[in-house]
Each structure stands twice: as structure tokens, then as C-alpha cells.
Amino acid sequence: MTILVIAEHDNAELKPVTLNVIQAATDIVKSAGGEIEVLVAGAGCQAVADAAAKAAGVSKVLLADSAIYSHQLAENMSLLVTELAANYSHILAPATTTGKNFMPRVAAVLDVAQISDIIAVESADTFKRPIYAGNAIATVQSSEAKQVITVRGTGFDAVAAEGGAAAVEAISFAEDAGISRHVADELAVSDRPDLTAASVIISGGRGMGNGDNFKLLDGVADKLGAAVGASRAAVDAGFVPNDMQVGQTGKIVAPELYIAVGISGAIQHLAGMKDSKVIVAINKDEESPIFSVADYGLVADLFEVMPEFESKI
């Protein structure tokens, strides 16, 4: 069997989550044998394909380089992937907003069920995935002829980014569905690491009071090389932008260290961070559920302790 992994990228760089998806594919190959190929669909993305070709375990990279794929619109991505699908037993993409957007379209066209957000591979047709905001883990077995799967990056280690030497093969198929059009992007620019790739994250909640007070977290983030995240309440209140939301319906993270400041610990927030290695909670209410998952809890007013914390690390 051959597995197709669809690369996550921004036309310039291969996103690290792709390496976690390749690990999931490697786990499938381990149990059933086969090869792993990577599809890079974008515009002016040769560098991404070259990077994917170096990833450990990849036997071939398919490059669909066309203006049609510059924003990876779901309609066009699904036309492309379903065109290629006949060659593959499994099609895997990361459970990012891009993967979640086009993969179910692929599955529907192929008339197969999709398995979303897997965190473990049991065998070539059996996978584990969280349900109910991670309060239960289901083991599911698919009898579909083809597996269409999105992969939760935090469930798998990354394969080595270097060492492979796969061939890059250009794909000429390029069909525009012509029913949707990209208008604009308003992307966050930050010097900090990506939330989903950071080894340290400090997140603020409603307790931060306003957006300006997130400076208290920025100082700590600067010192620790951390990414800054937020709860839904902080995003809804307009303190910070949506791309910072951690949780069941935001980003799923599992850093070495997660520091939750002024966050109560609702199940939806916990769903996004409770697999972090070490969790610190700073909250003035000792009854807050966040303390039930924290390795180290500090019951204190964040405005009093954050400047001190910053100065002492």
C-alpha cells in the first residue's frame, strides 16, 4: 500500500506538523508495509517540496505548483487529491484549519467516511481519536476501501526533517472549480514561535482584564522563548486575536511547559492543553478547575505575581 501525506505549508516553508503526520504514516507502514509519498500543492512552492523530500521515510514528493493552489481553496484541493486518490490506500493531512477544510470534501467525493483527528495508529485500519473534548478516547476501525484521515500533530513525534532524499515529481493536473475566490488574508505577524510548535506556551484568560495587560505575559514569553496563547474568553473579549485560542475548538497544544494565567480551566480549554508535559496555573481562585490539571499551582493575583515571575526567571 502507498500512503499519501498532504503537506502543510505557506508556499515558502514546510510546516513542522507535516513531520508529525509523516510519523503517523510511518506507524501505518510499520504495521502493514508500504511507501509514503507527500503532496505539496501550492504556488511557487518548490522550496517546500525540496524540504519535504528530505524528511525521513518519504519515498516521493508530488509537486502541484499552480496559482490555482496558492491559497489551497478546499474546492480545488479536493479536485486535485481525488484525482490522485486511486494510487493510495491512505490519505493523511494534519488536523489544521487547512486540513480540516478540504479533507472531508475529499472523503465525500470518494464516498468514504473520514476519521478525524487521530492520536494513535493501532493498525492500518484502526485508530484512536479523542471525542467529547478529549474526555473520552475512542478506538475506531474502518472498513472503507480507502482511509481518509486527519492527524492531530501532538499525538505523534516528528520524523527527522533531514536525511531523506526523495525525488520530486511535478504534477500537471490543475483544475479550478471556479466557485470560490480568495479575497484577502489578515495573518498574524509575530516573532514568537508558532503555538503548535512551541516548547513553552504562556496563555492568558479573562483574568487578564484587557489586551494591554497581555504585556505581562509578553515579558515572560521573551525570556523563555515562548509562544503566547489565550482562552476563548480572552479572544471573545477582543483582548487578543482568534489565532491565539487554545482549546477544543481552537489550537491543540502539548508543549514541555504550559503556563495558564487567569484561566479558569473549562473543559473546552483543558481539551487543548492537558497533554502538556508540565502545567503551571496562576489564578487567584483556589477553586478553579485549572488547578486539577496543574503540576504547580500558584494561588495569587496575577497582577501582583507576574512582574515578580518575569524578573526571577
Add this chain to the structure above:
Amino acid sequence: MKVLVAVKRVIDYNVKVRVKSDCSDVDLANTKMALNPFCEIAVEEAIRLKEKGVATEVVVVSIGDKACQEQIRTALALGADRGIQVETDQAVDSLSVAKLLKAVVAEEQPQLVILGKQSIDSDNNQTGQMLAALTAMPQATFASELTVADGKATVTREVDGGLQTLELTLPAVVTTDLRLNEPRYASLPNIMKAKRKPLDVKTPDALGVALKNNVKTLKVEPPAERQGGIVVASVDELVEKLKNEAKVIG
């Protein structure tokens, strides 16, 4: 313009679900059920389109056993005009739901179909995209802003990197994210009125859809428990622990 909204009955988002001791499934006996929060946002958006004069009729559809009529009534109380229940006692996967919705779309011919981005029970995040594929409609998932004019929907989407705006040619499928709107509460008079609004019941057979379920759940387990932690007394102690015990900062 007619707007179709798909709504799902799910566990109330405040309830922490428990796994059955035989690991066959989660235990939903006597749990509080509700309209999936993202579906509530979808209903609200449709009603706002009607209030703005963009939509002329809002139809809600739910697939499930008789109990899901309760959620259809909730949507009607919020302001939807009529309801459709596709009745089945079977557990249906997202692809089957999408096929049933496709059949409803064929009958109703809406210009816009709004769904939640995700059900908070299965956490699938699939159905809207699948419906769009099956009906060859364009899609905009994870919407935080929606305007409809001149046969087009302009949608701002919440993506991992920030925001993205797309323009779709109608008819189209939109799935909602949290920031699209803040749903209203149903007033008591509207709850009373909703009881008299039309609610049609259909069967998958009548819609010509054969349900399949090719993904079997072998077991459902509780997640790994975290070891209980400690409460530290001061910032000094916290920093000391992070450096010397957890060794996560230098």
C-alpha cells in the same frame, strides 16, 4: 432567499461526560442534552439574515431520533420558520448525515446552508464540507463574518494563521465559528409560538438515502489521568520547582 440550517442534538457543553465501565461508549443516560453550540450560532446567523431582509425563510433540519425534535423546537423558538426532522434511531456518521442533507437540499433548494463547524460530541468537523462536496457547492468553514449580496457570500474565516476572506458563488455552504455572533435567548412567548410552527418528519428511505456506517467503534476509554500536582506558596518556590524539579526552564 431561503436559508437551511442543520442542527444537532448533543450533550450540554457544561456536562463532563463519563465513560461506561464496560468501555463500550460514553454514558449519556440522564445527561442534559442541548442544541450543539455551533448550531445555535448557525441558527442565529440565519435569523439575522432574515431580520436584515436578506433571507426570506429559515428552515432548520435535524437528523436523529424523536428526541431531536426538542432541538428543532429550540431553533424555531429562536426565530426559524419551520423544521424538518429526518427520523432515524441509528447512529449515523457524518457522510450519511451529509447525504441526507443533500437530499433535503434537493427538495428545499436553499441558496445558503449554514452548519456548525463541529459537533461537540464527535468532534468530527466534517459534515458541512461533505455536504458542499456532494452538492458541488463552494464552502467557507469556520466563519466569523458573513455578508450576502448579489448572489455572492463574502465570508471571513478563522484560520490557524489569523483571518482569511473568501467570496463564494451562491448556493453555498457556510460553517460557523464562535465569533460569528452571540446567539439570543428565546423569549417565553416565542417558545410558545414555536410549538405551533410546522415540523415535517421524513425518513431516510423517503429521501432515497441508504445509511451506511463503515467505521466501527471498538472501545471508548477515559483519557490518561494527570497526576495531581502541588500548590506552591510563592513565586520563588514556583521558579525553584520549574528549574530544579521539572527542569523545564534554565
